[in-house]
Amino acid sequence: MGFFSVLGDFFQILKHTFRQVFKRPFTYFYPFEDREYPERTRGRHIHVRKSCTACAQCVRICPVVAIRMDKEDKKYEKDCALYFDYTRCVFCGLCVQACKFEALFHTPVVDMSEGDREDLIYGPEKIETLDREPLKWRGRRFR
Amino acid sequence: MLQFDFFAWLAGIPEWIYGIIQWIYGIVSFIFYWVYDLFRWIWATIFLPSNFMFLFRAIIFPGLIFVVMALIWAVWFTRKLWGRIQDRRGPVHLGKYGGLQLFADAIKLIAKETIIPDNARRWMFRFLPGLLLVVVLLPFAFIPWDLEYWFIADLSVSLVLVFAFLTAVPVISLLAGWVSGSKYSLIGGFRAANNQFAAEIPLIISTIGPALLAGSLSLMGIAAAQSSIWFAVLLPINLATFLVAAIASVGIFPFDAPVADSEIIFGWRTEFTGIHFTLTYFAEFAEQMLYSALIVTLFLGGPIGPLTGPLAGPVNFVLKFLITFFFFVLVSSSFQRLRQDQIVHYCWKYLLPLALLNIILIMLAIVYIPGIAALLPLGGG
Amino acid sequence: MSPDILEDAMELWFGPQHVSAHGWATKLTLVGDYVVECDPNAGYFHRSAEKVLEYKNFRQGALILERMCMLEAFLAEYPYVAAVEKIAEIEVPERAKVMRTIMMEMSRLHSIQFWWGQFNAELGFFTMALWPWVDREYSLDAFEELTGSRHTVSYSTPGGVKYDFTEKSMKQLNRALDRFEDRLPKFRDMQMGSPTFRARTENIGLYDVKQGLKWGLSGPPMKACGIPMDLRKDDPDPNLAYDMVDWEVPITENPEHPGQSDALDRMEQRFAEAETACEIIKQLIPQIPEGPIIDPKARGKANRLPEGEAYARVEGTRGITTLWLKTQDKAQTAYRAKIRGPCIASYYALKDLVPGSKFADFIVIFGSLDPYPGWWDR
Numbered sequence: 001m002g003f004f005s006v007l008g009d010f011f012q013i014l015k016h017t018f019r020q021v022f023k024r025p026f027t028y029f030y031p032f033e034d035r036e037y038p039e040r041t042r043g044r045h046i047h048v049r050k051s052c053t054a055c056a057q058c059v060r061i062c063p064v065v066a067i068r069m070d071k072e073d074k075k076y077e078k079d080c081a082l083y084f085d086y087t088r089c090v091f092c093g094l095c096v097q098a099c100k101f102e103a104l105f106h107t108p109v110v111d112m113s114e115g116d117r118e119d120l121i122y123g124p125e126k127i128e129t130l131d132r133e134p135l136k137w138r139g140r141r142f143r
Numbered sequence: 144m145l146q147f148d149f150f151a152w153l154a155g156i157p158e159w160i161y162g163i164i165q166w167i168y169g170i171v172s173f174i175f176y177w178v179y180d181l182f183r184w185i186w187a188t189i190f191l192p193s194n195f196m197f198l199f200r201a202i203i204f205p206g207l208i209f210v211v212m213a214l215i216w217a218v219w220f221t222r223k224l225w226g227r228i229q230d231r232r233g234p235v236h237l238g239k240y241g242g243l244q245l246f247a248d249a250i251k252l253i254a255k256e257t258i259i260p261d262n263a264r265r266w267m268f269r270f271l272p273g274l275l276l277v278v279v280l281l282p283f284a285f286i287p288w289d290l291e292y293w294f295i296a297d298l299s300v301s302l303v304l305v306f307a308f309l310t311a312v313p314v315i316s317l318l319a320g321w322v323s324g325s326k327y328s329l330i331g332g333f334r335a336a337n338n339q340f341a342a343e344i345p346l347i348i349s350t351i352g353p354a355l356l357a358g359s360l361s362l363m364g365i366a367a368a369q370s371s372i373w374f375a376v377l378l379p380i381n382l383a384t385f386l387v388a389a390i391a392s393v394g395i396f397p398f399d400a401p402v403a404d405s406e407i408i409f410g411w412r413t414e415f416t417g418i419h420f421t422l423t424y425f426a427e428f429a430e431q432m433l434y435s436a437l438i439v440t441l442f443l444g445g446p447i448g449p450l451t452g453p454l455a456g457p458v459n460f461v462l463k464f465l466i467t468f469f470f471f472v473l474v475s476s477s478f479q480r481l482r483q484d485q486i487v488h489y490c491w492k493y494l495l496p497l498a499l500l501n502i503i504l505i506m507l508a509i510v511y512i513p514g515i516a517a518l519l520p521l522g523g524g
Numbered sequence: 525m526s527p528d529i530l531e532d533a534m535e536l537w538f539g540p541q542h543v544s545a546h547g548w549a550t551k552l553t554l555v556g557d558y559v560v561e562c563d564p565n566a567g568y569f570h571r572s573a574e575k576v577l578e579y580k581n582f583r584q585g586a587l588i589l590e591r592m593c594m595l596e597a598f599l600a601e602y603p604y605v606a607a608v609e610k611i612a613e614i615e616v617p618e619r620a621k622v623m624r625t626i627m628m629e630m631s632r633l634h635s636i637q638f639w640w641g642q643f644n645a646e647l648g649f650f651t652m653a654l655w656p657w658v659d660r661e662y663s664l665d666a667f668e669e670l671t672g673s674r675h676t677v678s679y680s681t682p683g684g685v686k687y688d689f690t691e692k693s694m695k696q697l698n699r700a701l702d703r704f705e706d707r708l709p710k711f712r713d714m715q716m717g718s719p720t721f722r723a724r725t726e727n728i729g730l731y732d733v734k735q736g737l738k739w740g741l742s743g744p745p746m747k748a749c750g751i752p753m754d755l756r757k758d759d760p761d762p763n764l765a766y767d768m769v770d771w772e773v774p775i776t777e778n779p780e781h782p783g784q785s786d787a788l789d790r791m792e793q794r795f796a797e798a799e800t801a802c803e804i805i806k807q808l809i810p811q812i813p814e815g816p817i818i819d820p821k822a823r824g825k826a827n828r829l830p831e832g833e834a835y836a837r838v839e840g841t842r843g844i845t846t847l848w849l850k851t852q853d854k855a856q857t858a859y860r861a862k863i864r865g866p867c868i869a870s871y872y873a874l875k876d877l878v879p880g881s882k883f884a885d886f887i888v889i890f891g892s893l894d895p896y897p898g899w900w901d902r
Binding site: 228229230231326396397399400405406476478479480481482483485 | 534536542543544557644645646647648649650651652653654655658718720721723724882883884885886887
């Protein structure tokens with residue numbers, strides 16, 4: 001009978017949804033809890049000034065012109081200061097691959113919202129330091 | 144010959160003054176007695192113990208404030224349960240388990256700018272959402288929260304009256320869609336009317352069963368008639384058809400063609416913003432609650448239940464109400480939306496014959512199976 | 525259609541501000557509840573990607589392509605990479621081939637999971653919209669573990685791939701596949717077993733093979749008609765490893781209307797596609813050969829390309845994605861690139877497909893063809 005099989009289908013679906021009510025939800029309290037991000041996460045960059053040679057490969061490869069360098073600003077012998085414009089950056093990872101001297105890395109810090117657009121342009125001081133532990137920095141591991 | 148008699152005039156002055164005094168006294172005493180009667184009337188209506196308790200019931204406990212609190216709870220419960228079913232958490236941040244989220248939402252919505260479209264009929268646009276909420280809240284006066292004391296009104300035809308009120312809802316939806324001055328709203332309004340056209344007849348036919356068995360058209364009478372057996376046992380198909388038709392009549396998932404957000408943006412509510420939207424949103428939940436309460440009254444024995452004590456009736460009722468509302472939400476989050484012509488098709492082709500079938504079956508059972516009639520107030524057996 | 529019917533017709537713009545019209549607008553003419561005319565309009569999502577490609581060098585270009593369609597980012601960027609490899613005559617290592625294939629099928633799987641939820645949301649069933657999206661989170665976690673990004677993976681580069689598999693990313697990949705296979709029977713119950721879903725989709729948006737070929741449809745909308753047209757089998761790419769796997773092209777044949785497909789068939793077809801993708805990955809994972817993931821000379825070769833033109837295509841989730849690339853001698857950037865997304869065909873198919881159906885079914889037909897505005901507005 002078509003009618004009774006359709007009725008059976010209805011009850012099957014209701015059974016599935018009813019069971020779901022008593023299961024633990026998948027989501028977590030994001031701003032207070034966070035998962036661990038993988039090591040390869042392409043988050044904000046960190047610039048290791050000591051090994052930088054000011055070769056400008058990162059500036060050349062950047063597809064969105066998010067990196068600007070200032071060659072005058074030297075801290076060590078042949079390094080330069082980098083300015084990262086995170087209003088433009090698409091986190092493609094090309095600059096990190098282009099760097100031959102292990103001077104530019106991604107960090108797993110991905111929440112970098114600011115109240116002001118100007119604050120998203122990271123100057124040399126900001127791009128060289130991390131204010132948080134890179135792998136686990138906020139809340140506890142939830143999943 | 145009229146002559147002016149000075150002394151007679153002089154002798155009449157005291158009488159005249161007396162008359163004026165009497166006149167003033169009349170006015171003062173009128174005002175005094177009017178105020179006195181007013182106070183007495185207020186006293187009699189409000190503070191006289193019996194009247195005070197009636198007003199208390201009408202306004203506070205099973206009445207308006209209780210219903211509004213239950214409404215707030217229902218919104219929270221629906222959101223939380225939908226969240227659970229959909230593998231998320233629902234509101235969490237405000238209050239314990241997000242209980243205060245609705246207040247935050249309501250404050251936000253009320254504080255919003257009220258935008259009225261140019262094409263809208265302004266006064267109707269402002270008036271209809273409030274009217275909708277009032278019309279949906281009024282039938283709660285006839286819900287038998289308790290058989291003894293904690294109920295508001297007992298009319299001999301309250302079942303009919305409840306449906307008379309609820310018939311106004313799609314009319315208001317249609318008008319709201321019409322006066323909004325938007326094509327999407329208009330389509331949504333007509334779909335709301337279509338939904339009611341589809342669902343109302345099965346809905347009312349389903350209620351014939353309990354009314355017939357109880358021999359009463361009053362919700363109180365129907366609830367009282369289930370003291371020995373709940374009608375859900377005798378009329379299970381009617382319960383199911385009533386549930387489905389009620390969901391279709393409210394117009395929530397899966398019968399949400401009137402407000403189908405992927406087809407017509409928000410149906411007849413598209414143009415409502417701010418406070419107007421809040422009112423229509425509440426009205427939807429109030430209608431769901433009303434239908435849940437009707438299911439409890441008609442099929443699940445109303446306030447009759449296992450608990451005993453001073454407040455046993457309302458507590459029993461509310462417990463059954465919670466379970467019914469849970470199923471309301473569960474069914475409404477388990478199926479894909481039906482097209483509006485399919486709603487009419489299924490409601491008329493399946494729900495209506497099924498509802499009638501159960502009534503015929505139960506009538507045959509009363510006649511041929513001994514013992515059933517004895518459970519009902521019809522007597523005999 | 526006589527003119528007196530059209531007298532009380534209502535014109536309705538479906539989009540661009542409509543909630544389910546994300547970047548597109550279609551003008552519908554309604555008579556009563558029926559659509560008599562459907563006029564799809566492209567152009568609300570235009571990002572001039574083809575022009576931008578003329579200014580980006582060959583390593584940057586793939587980034588533009590993967591933003592064409594975020595939902596199948598890897599599949600979208602592959603034709604560009606393949607075209608560059610063809611012009612520059614770059615050899616791809618074996619390991620990279622297999623890894624590309626795995627990522628491709630993974631991309632297909634997560635794209636189908638997303639479409640699945642989206643289609644159910646369009647049908648007003650948000651439970652079934654969010655359940656596949658939970659599974660999709662697992663797929664995205666696998667992407668993130670491997671490439672560091674969830675959507676725009678930018679994984680392949682001329683000459684190979686950028687990141688190697690690690691133990692952890694392998695684990696995440698298996699976890700995503702297991703999760704998908706775990707929940708599949710339940711989803712079948714919820715989806716194909718749902719009477720309301722069958723009622724909404726049966727005989728809706730019905731077309732046959734001839735019409736589909738006329739409109740230029742490809743991929744699942746055509747395979748749902750029962751013809752196994754699939755580039756993975758018909759025109760195997762030498763840089764991909766589909767020949768290492770034993771698999772069949774998934775097709776759906778409905779005995780009720782052979783050679784035709786309705787929305788229900790297209791849903792069934794998506795199920796089959798996802799299962800096939802899962803199966804291919806499962807077969808490929810033990811077969812990953814050792815070796816380098818990128819040709820060391822490729823980077824130098826891709827910097828300056830010789831004169832030439834190449835035409836690359838890939839079987840995407842929504843159909844065949846093609847790209848034509850022309851370069852001048854010693855070029856750093858493309859001279860001209862032309863992208864042809866699969867969805868331009870399925871979007872303009874609505875013009876013939878929708879008239880005559882009910883207004884409420886418009887979104888069902890639209891959703892079942894799975895057009896993504898990024899593909900028709902480039």
